[in-house]
Structure formats: C-alpha cells, structure tokens
C-alpha cells in the first residue's frame with residue numbers, strides 16, 4: 001500500500017512539475033479576479049444594512065425599483081423578483097445580509113465547469129503523454145503491475161480535480177473577502193427556488209450547487225481517461241470529452257422522444273432534477289435509476305481503460 | 318562453460334497481425350557476460366528486447382530471467398532487469414535527479430546513497446539539477462543507464478546505447494559496461510546495427526536478421542585461430558617482388574595499384590621481408606588487414622545490411 005502512495009505521488013509530481021499546469025492555475029486565478037472586479041463595477045452590490053434602519057432602506061429600494069419599472073417596462077420582471085425578495089425579508093422580519101465572499105463563491109458555481117475542463121485536460125494526458133514522451137517504456141518495466149500503475153494515474157487525476165476545486169473555492173472566497181468583505185460564518189439569504197422564496201444557508205447552497213456538478217466532472221474526466229488509454233492520444237481525448245460535455249444536454253433533447261433516451265449518460269448526470277420541486281427530464285426516471293445508469297457507465301469507462309492498458313502491447317509507432 | 322544462467326530465450330516468437338516479426342529465437346546469456354545483439358534496422362532487435370522486459374507479449378515461447386518466467390512470474394522476473402528500450406526518453410520538464418527519483422520510488426530499498434553511486438558511475442553529477450529537456454543525447458543515454466542500474470539488476474539491457482554518441486562517448490560506455498560485467502557480475506545485452514561500435518565491448522555476439530538468429534560468435538575466437546591475414550606490401554621493383562614471393566615462398570601475390578597483396582600467416586611475414594630485402598627490393602610499407610568479425614558477418618548477412 002505504501003508503494004501505491006508513492007506511485008500516486010509520482011503521478012502528482014508529473015502533473016505539477018509541468019508549466020502547463022501552472023498556467024492553468026494562473027488562468028483560473030485571473031478569471032476569478034476578473035469576476036470580482038466585474039461584480040464590483042457592474043453588479044449592484046448591496047453593502048449591507050444598518051441594524052436600525054434596514055427596514056426603511058428596503059422600502060426605499062422597493063419604491064425605487066417600482067419607479068424604474070414604470071419608466072421602462074423592460075425591467076419589470078427583473079425588478080419584481082427583487083421586490084418580492086425584499087418583501088420576504090420585511091414580512092419575516094429578517095435583516096438581509098450584505099453581498100460578501102460567501103455569495104461571491106456561490107455565484108461562481110460555473111467556475112466548476114472550468115475545473116472540469118482542467119481535469120479533462122489532465123485526465124486526457126496522464127496516460128497518452130507517457131506514450132507521446134516514450135516514457136511509458138521505462139514506467140512499465142518495473143516490478144509493479146500495470147493495474148496498479150493505471151490505478152495510481154486515475155487516483156492522481158481525481159486528487160488533482162479535488163485540489164483544483166478547493167483552489168477555486170478558497171481563492172474565490174479570499175478574493176471575495178478582499179472585495180466584498182465577510183458577513184459571518186454561515187450567512188443566510190433569501191433565494192428564489194422552484195418552490196418559491198426560501199431563506200437558505202449560503203454554505204448549503206454552495207455545497208449542493210457545486211456538488212451536483214461534480215457528477216459531470218467525474219464522469220467526463222473518467223471518459224477522457226478512457227479515451228486517453230484506449231487511443232493513446234490526448235488531443236482526441238480532450239476534444240471528445242469537451243465536445244460531449246458541451247453538447248450533452250442537446251443530445252438528450254434531440255433523442256428525447258426515443259424510448260432509450262433515458263439511458264444516455266447526459267440524461268442522468270444532473271441529479272438536481274430529482275430535488276424538491278423539479279421534475280425529471282424524462283418521465284419514469286428516478287434517482288435510483290440515474291445512479292444505476294451512472295455507475296454502469298463509470299464501470300464501463302474504467303473497464304475499457306483497464307483492458308486496453310493492461311492487455312495491449314507497448315509496441316513501436 | 319559452467320557459468321550461471323542470467324537470461325534465457327526459449328523459442329521466442331512474435332506475430333503482429335499476420336506478419337511474423339520474430340521467428341523462434343533461442344539463446345542464453347550468462348552472468349558477467351556481455352552479449353551483443355547485432356542486426357540491420359528492422360531485424361527485430363527492439364521487438365525482442367520489448368518482449369524480454371514484458372512490454373510486448375510473446376506469441377510463443379518464453380523468456381526466463383534467473384529462471385523466472387516473464388510470462389508467469391512477471392514481477393519477480395522484471396525485478397532483475399534494468400533496461401533502455403530504443404531511445405532513452407525521460408520526462409523533459411523534470412531535472413535529472415527528479416527523473417531518477419521517479420524510478421527510485423518504484424522499487425523499495427533504493428537509498429540516496431545508491432542514487433549518488435549510479436550518478437557518479439555515469440558521470441552526471443553536475444547535470445543532476447538541470448532539466449532533462451536541455452540534455453544532449455549523450456547525457457540522456459547516461460541518465461538512461463543510471464535509471465537502469467538503480468535497483469542493481471542482474472541483467473542490463475541496452476537497446477542501441479551507442480546511437481548518437483561520439484567515439485569518446487562510446488568508449489566511456491564500453492568502460493562501464495565492462496566494469497559492470499566484471500565487478501558486479503551483471504549480464505549485459507547490447508543491441509546495435511553497427512557491429513564496429515560494440516564489437517569491442519562484447520564477449521559474444523548474436524547476429525539477428527529478419528527475426529532469426531543467423532549466427533552466434535565468441536568474440537575472442539578470432540585471436541585464438543591465427544589464420545591467414547591479408548598482407549599488403551609497397552615495394553619496388555614490384556614485378557621482382559611478386560616473382561620472389563612465388564619462387565621463394567610459393568605465395569601467389571597480385572598487384573593492386575602500387576602495392577602487392579597476398580594472404581599469409583602473421584608469423585611468416587618477417588621471413589618474407591627478409592627475402593625481399595636480401596634481393597635488393599626496396600620495401601616502403603607493410604600492412605596487415607586484421608580480419609575482423611565484420612568481414613565474417615559481411616558474408617553472413619550480405620553487403621547492404623550492415624551499415
């Protein structure tokens with residue numbers, strides 16, 4: 001087992017010693033900073049309210065919003081939802097928390113697709129690159145089974161993904177804290193959910209928001225890993241995985257009417273379709289069904305990787 | 318020979334698709350022996366080596382390393398092998414020592430002491446902190462050898478280690494290969510398509526052609542049999558010299574440009590020269606072409622195959 005940790009360590013070093021990995025992190029950092037600056041300039045960030053005057057402030061805000069809607073009906077829908085949220089605070093006598101680092105992190109949920117992208121790039125390269133560099137020949141002539149080497153590579157990809165996710169969370173939070181401050185350890189806000197307005201914990205929202213996307217992340221990373229091992233070509237693996245990730249939903253819509261549509265991977269990757277108030281994409285689908293389909297795909301991806309990695313010759317080009 | 322077997326190939330065959338690339342190779346290498354695998358490009362040297370180290374599966378036959386089968390006892394067999402297959406490729410974005418550490422972590426019991434030892438052996442101490450991407454081919458060959466030696470294998474396999482090296486580099490490799498064989502009793506297998514480059518470091522040479530072993534030759538055999546040598550003499554008058562050799566020594570010499578050429582045993586040469594000088598023939602130059610293995614294999618594999 002000790003041996004296995006050393007293999008994972010080796011693989012992680014191969015990931016982090018490369019300049020391209022550092023460039024990815026720098027890009028991520030720049031994107032997060034850019035978002036914070038944009039929110040700061042263009043977003044109408046509320047700075048928080050005074051303990052004794054927040055009710056008046058909200059009422060004033062509502063009056064302002066109503067006026068704006070009358071002048072330009074274009075804003076009406078948009079403004080009305082703000083007014084409703086403000087009313088929810090007033091009716092329930094909750095002082096609203098100001099915009100802060102937590103909300104910034106919550107709104108950066110889409111950064112997870114960038115984490116997915118980076119994970120796909122790493123997963124696509126981790127086997128194929130060894131073939132491209134020719135180092136596979138030195139890697140596989142050790143007294144270690146190919147299964148173990150493959151497992152260490154896969155684990156290193158997952159660890160990279162986890163680490164990158166933490167990086168995004170932590171860096172977003174830090175940037176958010178610098179730009180917008182921190183309103184508490186676990187602030188609550190009113191959000192519009194499918195069941196109506198709800199007073200929810202931001203951290204809870206962050207966990208579910210990011211959490212549901214992790215399914216897609218892991219599945220696509222595993223898919224890229226499989227293509228990388230089967231075809232020994234990282235460009236192909238990156239290309240197909242990113243393409244599928246982008247058009248996955250369209251594929252499901254396109255085949256929606258077919259009886260087998262619910263077996264398409266992408267019909268099942270978004271598990272939030274089973275949360276309160278949501279309806280599943282295709283009638284008859286259940287959480288258990290989706291989890292089963294996901295597991296079957298997952299096992300198939302890993303099985304193909306394993307078969308091709310352990311059974312095929314490492315021959316010349 | 319009562320020496321211990323290090324590696325044994327038993328009727329090794331490899332088919333890729335319908336094409337039979339290796340057609341039943343059988344030979345063995347002893348501990349402390351340096352075995353040269355010679356053959357033209359495409360003869361099947363690399364394929365054979367890939368099978369020896371488990372990178373390719375054998376279609377038929379077996380490879381045994383210290384008696385352990387690469388097929389059924391892979392880990393134990395490959396534990397005894399260190400190798401470079403084709404080019405010495407390393408992670409270009411890592412330094413020399415980071416690369417070596419990768420391999421050191423994969424086999425238990427490799428100490429820092431051992432790392433220093435192999436680095437010193439191949440003379441790369443000064444380049445250890447440099448990125449391998451900036452190494453010359455010669456430096457990468459050395460790092461490749463260091464990597465192969467880390468775990469003190471019983472069998473060292475080097476595929477074309479002299480490729481891209483200058484004569485000094487080849488001499489250096491020859492030096493530590495001989496040292497490994499003699500001091501550490503390591504069995505070394507070296508492949509090359511250039512006989513002249515590895516002839517001097519090998520105890521025995523196997524010639525491979527089209528996936529078949531066409532000859533095995535002990536390298537020191539040539540000095541044991543002191544057969545006829547090709548002799549060239551530059552002398553004037555040339556016709557008189559040819560005549561004298563014929564009448565006095567019964568040697569049939571021919572004229573080649575300004576020289577005469579004939580076959581003779583080495584021991585006879587002083588007597589021949591005495592005869593010529595005794596009859597007032599002026600001798601300017603005497604040359605002996607040592608019949609090398611190259612001549613011998615030239616006949617075996619034909620002209621255009623050994624470069």
Ligand SMILES: Nc1ncnc2c1ncn2[C@@H]1O[C@H](COP(=O)(O)OP(=O)(O)O)[C@@H](O)[C@H]1O
Pocket residue numbers: 315316317333338356357358359360361362363364365
């Ligand atoms: N993956 C492969 N698929 C088909 N033929 C191959 C493959 N690898 C090598 N060969 C063929 O096998 C023969 C031996 O190649 P190789 O072992 O590389 O020769 P050498 O190392 O002696 O130059 C060549 O004819 C080559 O074309």
Ligand SMILES: [Mg+2]
Pocket residue numbers: 362363364403476477
């Ligand atoms: Mg070759």
